[in-house]
Amino acid sequence: MTAGKKQLSELGLAAAGGANPDILGLAVDSREVREGFLFAALPGTRVHGGEFIQYALRQGAAAVLTDAEGARIAADELAESGAALVVTEDPRMALAYGAALWFGAQPGVMAAVTGTNGKTSVATFLRMIWQELGLEAINLGTTGVEGDFTAPLNHTTPEPITLHRTLSAAAEADIAFGAMEASSHGLAQRRLDGVHLKAAGFTNFTQDHLDYHATFEEYFDAKAGLFDRVLADDGTAVINIDDPRGPDMVLIAKDRGQDIITVGREGADLELLGQRFDATGQDIRFAFRGKTYMARLNLLGGFQAENVLLAAGLAIACGAEPERVFEVLGSLKTVRGRMQLAATRENGAAIFVDYAHTPDAVKTALQAMRPHVMGRLIAIVGAGGDRDAGKRILMGQAAAENADIVFVTDDNPRTEDPASIRAAVMEGAPEATEVGDRAEAILRAVDALQAGDTLLIAGKGHESGQIIGSDVLPFDDAEQASVAVAALDGGIA
Numbered sequence: 001m002t003a004g005k006k007q008l009s010e011l012g013l014a015a016a017g018g019a020n021p022d023i024l025g026l027a028v029d030s031r032e033v034r035e036g037f038l039f040a041a042l043p044g045t046r047v048h049g050g051e052f053i054q055y056a057l058r059q060g061a062a063a064v065l066t067d068a069e070g071a072r073i074a075a076d077e078l079a080e081s082g083a084a085l086v087v088t089e090d091p092r093m094a095l096a097y098g099a100a101l102w103f104g105a106q107p108g109v110m111a112a113v114t115g116t117n118g119k120t121s122v123a124t125f126l127r128m129i130w131q132e133l134g135l136e137a138i139n140l141g142t143t144g145v146e147g148d149f150t151a152p153l154n155h156t157t158p159e160p161i162t163l164h165r166t167l168s169a170a171a172e173a174d175i176a177f178g179a180m181e182a183s184s185h186g187l188a189q190r191r192l193d194g195v196h197l198k199a200a201g202f203t204n205f206t207q208d209h210l211d212y213h214a215t216f217e218e219y220f221d222a223k224a225g226l227f228d229r230v231l232a233d234d235g236t237a238v239i240n241i242d243d244p245r246g247p248d249m250v251l252i253a254k255d256r257g258q259d260i261i262t263v264g265r266e267g268a269d270l271e272l273l274g275q276r277f278d279a280t281g282q283d284i285r286f287a288f289r290g291k292t293y294m295a296r297l298n299l300l301g302g303f304q305a306e307n308v309l310l311a312a313g314l315a316i317a318c319g320a321e322p323e324r325v326f327e328v329l330g331s332l333k334t335v336r337g338r339m340q341l342a343a344t345r346e347n348g349a350a351i352f353v354d355y356a357h358t359p360d361a362v363k364t365a366l367q368a369m370r371p372h373v374m375g376r377l378i379a380i381v382g383a384g385g386d387r388d389a390g391k392r393i394l395m396g397q398a399a400a401e402n403a404d405i406v407f408v409t410d411d412n413p414r415t416e417d418p419a420s421i422r423a424a425v426m427e428g429a430p431e432a433t434e435v436g437d438r439a440e441a442i443l444r445a446v447d448a449l450q451a452g453d454t455l456l457i458a459g460k461g462h463e464s465g466q467i468i469g470s471d472v473l474p475f476d477d478a479e480q481a482s483v484a485v486a487a488l489d490g491g492i493a
């Protein structure tokens with residue numbers, strides 16, 4: 001990454017002995033270091049970045065940012081080189097601030113949302129609300145950068161260098177409003193600490209990522225970091241108080257003196273009073289600080305109303321007029337891969353794709369589908385490899401308890417044995433039909449659809465590949481659903 005030149009001190013970094021070299025670029029991976037770069041040697045999950053300082057120096061690093069451990073590992077090489085050395089307790093945080101200063105601009109109004117489920121949905125709805133209000137806006141996260149400026153991303157919350165490169169490019173393209181996702185990895189690794197947030201949102205907290213976070217509480221603390229560290233004291237916290245951990249987040253925000261907008265079904269500032277479901281969406285009745293409103297949502301699933309209201313709360317927190325926000329809710333569109341209608345059989349049976357990949361999301365998505373279905377609800381479910389293994393049986397259970405027929409199949413086995421992942425899911429859904437090949441599972445489930453039935457294909461949502469080993473084979477649930485319908489009912493897929 002190169003973009004001009006700045007002195008080390010302009011990145012908010014002070015080196016031992018007062019050295020203040022010109023910096024020509026930033027890198028967290030030694031292999032990306034070039035002449036004059038600052039190399040951030042970060043404590044990793046597998047290895048300490050300090051091990052790579054020697055290579056970064058050989059490639060011409062002008063400065064190294066690390067912690068005491070990194071400085072110890074490379075003490076000899078650092079002493080021999082003329083590179084400036086910045087040692088700090090939290091080099092990830094220093095990198096986040098440094099990257100923000102390096103790239104400079106970011107959209108003037110930024111909001112972030114955290115929670116186990118619903119981040120992409122809320123960030124996307126918030127971007128759509130801003131656009132409907134005539135503002136230039138983006139959302140940034142799992143589905144890349146979308147809206148008035150687009151770019152692909154590999155992570156839900158990219159590491160700071162990618163994040164600030166992206167935000168500054170968006171700002172240069174006149175984007176004034178940005179909604180981003182704050183993943184728990186991103187928060188734990190301080191990836192977004194350099195973003196100037198006006199508001200932050202919390203959706204919910206349930207099981208996921210226990211492969212990365214040692215305990216449930218550690219996972220919660222990572223998410224709470226959005227309010228107790230990243231959002232400034234003068235920011236606004238928008239919190240779903242229906243979630244059992246919502247009130248804890250409110251306490252954290254209160255402690256910080258932040259303004260708070262609560263969202264929920266009872267006793268909230270933005271209160272969901274009622275929902276009436278039909279084949280294409282729902283009507284909602286809600287109140288904001290005492291005044292009642294109605295809105296049409298062309299979105300399937302009761303939980304989407306919660307996500308929409310959280311997004312509305314964030315828009316208000318970022319300065320929009322409440323009345324105007326509520327007026328545009330009817331224009332919100334389905335978020336790609338979330339309760340998205342993918343295909344319809346000749347007999348009228350509908351096939352939806354959804355990104356449910358946690359036990360709570362599988363339960364929520366299936367329960368949300370029920371009021372829209374007259375016949376049987378069929379589910380396809382699978383769990384990812386190299387991810388939280390404890391959630392597999394629970395995802396199976398959630399499917400078995402909330403669908404009439406279940407197919408268990410593969411969803412990104414990665415480096416694990418797919419059969420053993422399926423076996424764990426099957427433990428929770430012993431009556432399910434196991435079909436390893438995902439395309440075949442979709443074909444068989446679509447074949448089982450009779451008039452009035454609905455199929456929910458969970459797990460991959462917008463994804464365009466099946467990750468097996470380190471290969472990504474092209475695979476798209478929505479496309480496979482159309483292929484299956486064409487094969488069974490005739491016509492062109």
Ligand SMILES: CC(=O)N[C@H]1[C@@H](OP(=O)(O)OP(=O)(O)OC[C@H]2O[C@@H](n3ccc(=O)[nH]c3=O)[C@H](O)[C@@H]2O)O[C@H](CO)[C@@H](O)[C@@H]1O[C@H](C)C(=O)N[C@@H](C)C(=O)N[C@H](CCC(=O)O)C(=O)O
Pocket residue numbers: 028029030031041042043044045046047048049050052154155156157158159183184185186189212
């Ligand atoms: C598990 C995890 O989050 N890992 C992140 C972490 O890497 P790490 O600690 O595992 O790194 P490591 O392999 O131990 O290496 C330590 C350090 O040495 C450096 N290194 C390594 C090799 C080398 O030759 N030279 C070198 O300098 C690495 O860049 C790293 O900084 O720090 C790196 C630098 O900041 C991140 O790029 C990396 O994200 C990886 C790519 C990743 O895939 N993360 C996923 C799990 C993730 O973040 N997902 C979330 C959650 C999505 C969700 O909500 O479901 C996301 O926001 O996308």
Ligand SMILES: Nc1ncnc2c1ncn2[C@@H]1O[C@H](COP(=O)(O)OP(=O)(O)OP(=O)(O)O)[C@@H](O)[C@H]1O
Pocket residue numbers: 115116117118119120121122142156181183203204303304306307337338339354355356357360361362364365461
């Ligand atoms: N408010 C909610 N409560 C419970 N489940 C939800 C909620 N919103 C979405 N879901 C479920 O979670 C799935 C993922 O939604 P979304 O992509 O918005 O979440 P996310 O938090 O961004 O996920 P990721 O951590 O992968 O980025 C949806 O497809 C749906 O099944």
Ligand SMILES: N[C@H](CCC[C@H](N)C(=O)O)C(=O)O
Pocket residue numbers: 156357383384385387411412459460463
């Ligand atoms: N961001 C999530 C996405 C999971 C999606 C699912 N398809 C899987 O691969 O488990 C993760 O990496 O855990």
Ligand SMILES: [Mg+2]
Pocket residue numbers: 119120121141142143156181
């Ligand atoms: Mg997401």
